[in-house]
Amino acid sequence: MNYIQTKGKHQFHEHFRRHIKEATRSAFPIIFFILILGFTIVPIPVDMGLVFMIGAGLVVAGIAVFTMGAEMAMTPMGDALGDFVVRKHKLWFLVAMGLILGFIITIAEPGLIVLADQVTAIPSLTLIVTVAIGVAVFLAFGFLRTVFDLPMKYVLFGLYGVVFILAFFVPDTFLPMAFDSGGATTGAMTVPFIMALGVAIARDTGKSDSFGMIAICSIGPILTVMILGLIYTPDGGYYRTFDMPTIESTDGVRTLFLETLIPYIREVSLSLLPIVFLFSVLKIFAANALRVGPLRMLQIGIGVVLTFGGLVLFLMGANVGFLPMGNYLGQHLFDLDGKWLLMPIGAIIGYLMISAEPAIHVLNKQVDDVTHGAISKKAIGLSLSISVAMAVGLAMFRVFTQFPIMWVLLPGYAVAIGLSFFAPKDFTSIAFDAGGVASGPLTSAFLVPLTIGASTAVGGNILTDAFGVIALVALTPLITVQILGLWYKQTSGIYRV
Numbered sequence: 146m147n148y149i150q151t152k153g154k155h156q157f158h159e160h161f162r163r164h165i166k167e168a169t170r171s172a173f174p175i176i177f178f179i180l181i182l183g184f185t186i187v188p189i190p191v192d193m194g195l196v197f198m199i200g201a202g203l204v205v206a207g208i209a210v211f212t213m214g215a216e217m218a219m220t221p222m223g224d225a226l227g228d229f230v231v232r233k234h235k236l237w238f239l240v241a242m243g244l245i246l247g248f249i250i251t252i253a254e255p256g257l258i259v260l261a262d263q264v265t266a267i268p269s270l271t272l273i274v275t276v277a278i279g280v281a282v283f284l285a286f287g288f289l290r291t292v293f294d295l296p297m298k299y300v301l302f303g304l305y306g307v308v309f310i311l312a313f314f315v316p317d318t319f320l321p322m323a324f325d326s327g328g329a330t331t332g333a334m335t336v337p338f339i340m341a342l343g344v345a346i347a348r349d350t351g352k353s354d355s356f357g358m359i360a361i362c363s364i365g366p367i368l369t370v371m372i373l374g375l376i377y378t379p380d381g382g383y384y385r386t387f388d389m390p391t392i393e394s395t396d397g398v399r400t401l402f403l404e405t406l407i408p409y410i411r412e413v414s415l416s417l418l419p420i421v422f423l424f425s426v427l428k429i430f431a432a433n434a435l436r437v438g439p440l441r442m443l444q445i446g447i448g449v450v451l452t453f454g455g456l457v458l459f460l461m462g463a464n465v466g467f468l469p470m471g472n473y474l475g476q477h478l479f480d481l482d483g484k485w486l487l488m489p490i491g492a493i494i495g496y497l498m499i500s501a502e503p504a505i506h507v508l509n510k511q512v513d514d515v516t517h518g519a520i521s522k523k524a525i526g527l528s529l530s531i532s533v534a535m536a537v538g539l540a541m542f543r544v545f546t547q548f549p550i551m552w553v554l555l556p557g558y559a560v561a562i563g564l565s566f567f568a569p570k571d572f573t574s575i576a577f578d579a580g581g582v583a584s585g586p587l588t589s590a591f592l593v594p595l596t597i598g599a600s601t602a603v604g605g606n607i608l609t610d611a612f613g614v615i616a617l618v619a620l621t622p623l624i625t626v627q628i629l630g631l632w633y634k635q636t637s638g639i640y641r642v
Contacts (some may be wrong), residue, residue: 147479161213168209171505175497176201177524182490185476191468192392196401199468203458204401204587208501211455213523216510218336218448222424227345227564229427230288239292243285247362249419250338251330254511258412260329262617266376267322275373276326279365284339287361294453296575297357298565302363307556311371312551318608319374321550324616325366325593330585335362336582338420356512357471361575405461415454416444421449471591475598487539487599492596495537495618496530501587505529508582512575520571528629529583532621537592540614545597547606550577550613556621561623564631572630579622584615592618 178199183189189197230242251257257276261269290300312320318535337357343358392398428437437445477486499505509522539553565573592614600611 158617161209161603164209164213165206168212170206172201172205172208172501175494175501178493179474182331187474188523189470192398195395196392197466197470199402200396200462200470203462204219204423204467204501205462207455207457207459207462209455210451211459211599214448214451214455215337215454216448218445220341221437221441221445221448222420223341224345224396225288225339226424226427227342230342232314233351233489235374236289236292238287239288243288244281245423246338246342246420247281247284247365248337249423251280252416254330254335254416257554258416259328260325260593262464270306271373272326272370275369276330276366279326279367280330280335280362281365283361283365284342284358286607289359290352290357290361291343297570297577298362298562300357300361301561301565301573304361305562308364308367308371309555309558310384311368313593315332315374319371319551321376321609321613321616323367323370324619325584325612325614326370327363328581328615328619329589330353330363330366330581335359340388340508340578344478355580356574357572358578359581361573363577363581382409395451402461402465405465406457407455410462413453417449417456417500417618419426463587464513467587467591470480471594472598472601475595476599476602477598479599479602485545486545488538491541491595492534492538495592496534498534498570498587498591499529499583500526505582508579524629525575525579525626528625529579529622532625533583533618536621537595537614537616537624540592540596540617541599543613544596544605547603547610549609550616556623557620561620561627562625564624568627569631569634571632572627576623576626576630578628582617583622584619588615588618594612 160642180194226242226246233239252273257273258269261267261272289295290297293611315323339358339362340356407532428442462471475487478490509525510523512520513522543550543553554609563578568576592613596611596614597607600607603610605611
């Protein structure tokens with residue numbers, strides 16, 4: 146859709162209002178529920194409540210602006226680059242571009258940035274580069290899988306087999322972080338771009354399976370962080386503390402947010418610059434091959450600005466408003482007489498929070514576009530909400546019982562891969578994509594501090610008991626979405642509810 150050419154200024158404003166409305170409708174339930182907790186069973190300090198409300202407003206604005214920017218810029222750039230890569234008809238070029246694109250798009254991922262900032266056992270840059278290498282290698286492999294039409298179920302079986310064999314040799318302190326990295330990598334920035342690449346390559350090579358690229362890219366970081374765990378000895382603490390500064394006036398609130406503005410502008414600028422630079426260079430030196438006209442370039446330029454602004458707003462709101470609130474709730478919910486309420490409350494938070502993840506909107510639109518509405522967005526959304534609710538409830542249970550995360554991951558992935566041999570092919574690819582999409586930056590900024598707060602109150606091992614919630618959020622959709630596919634298959638054989 147070309148906003149500039151076919152819609153005009155009025156329609157542009159209409160689309161912007163629609164995105165604001167969708168973002169508000171998505172984020173309001175979780176914001177409202179957290180405020181209800183603050184006015185009932187877990188009293189929240191007034192200054193923290195005020196910061197949270199401002200952060201919530203920034204998150205809503207950020208989701209709206211980002212999703213519109215991604216629709217206008219990231220998706221068209223991914224589509225154009227995918228088309229460009231395939232039309233070269235050279236396998237080495239396909240692999241090389243996969244490596245380059247995978248690396249530069251991953252360092253822009255806000256969910257990974259948020260997670261890396263919370264882990265002090267490994268320098269942030271070391272973790273981000275390690276994860277980016279994993280995505281780069283596996284994006285190139287994902288290109289090859291599409292070109293050679295390798296069945297997704299066999300690919301997943303082989304790759305996860307390697308993952309779980311390697312897991313037996315990796316220190317326990319690195320396992321939750323490795324699986325969390327796989328989930329956090331595929332979020333707001335990578336999803337629209339990589340999904341568009343996958344669709345373009347499948348279309349131009351005449352293949353029917355355009356999903357699954359996100360699923361494959363989620364495996365790379367798990368393996369590379371595991372390898373890092375075999376060779377890296379942590380020095381110092383393992384996790385970030387979440388002390389909320391005392392705020393005595395509204396001026397203090399303003400200062401708290403403004404202090405993060407410049408760092409996030411710099412962070413997002415450095416993240417977006419490589420992909421924008423690469424696209425611009427190809428447009429200048431390979432204009433005939435990169436089929437993007439002047440009006441579409443103008444649209445992409447506006448979209449890049451919106452993507453930039455949306456990410457800055459979202460990261461400010463999530464990190465300043467949501468992150469300390471999650472940690473506070475985790476600690477104080479445990480202090481209640483009915484401390485086991487933490488599990489159902491965590492499940493409710495998970496159920497409501499998934500709708501506020503920016504990349505979920507991108508996935509739903511991509512599924513709707515590719516299947517021409519045959520797979521219902523409502524059904525996918527409900528499956529994801531149920532799965533994330535189960536994941537967060539289970540993560541809270543782990544905090545209490547402190548059992549190893551592999552007790553869940555090993556049988557969970559065995560069930561998910563087993564289902565792939567019976568579920569419809571499209572649902573298997575979408576399910577494994579959805580696992581990566583569900584675990585985005587808001588999950589990193591709220592659910593990780595929530596489990597850290599609870600684990601701190603329990604007196605458990607933060608790195609083994611609290612980390613891993615992203616891994617569980619990434620796991621459960623693999624099962625629920627494929628079960629949805631089996632239900633479709635048994636009831637009508639038509640992808641609609």
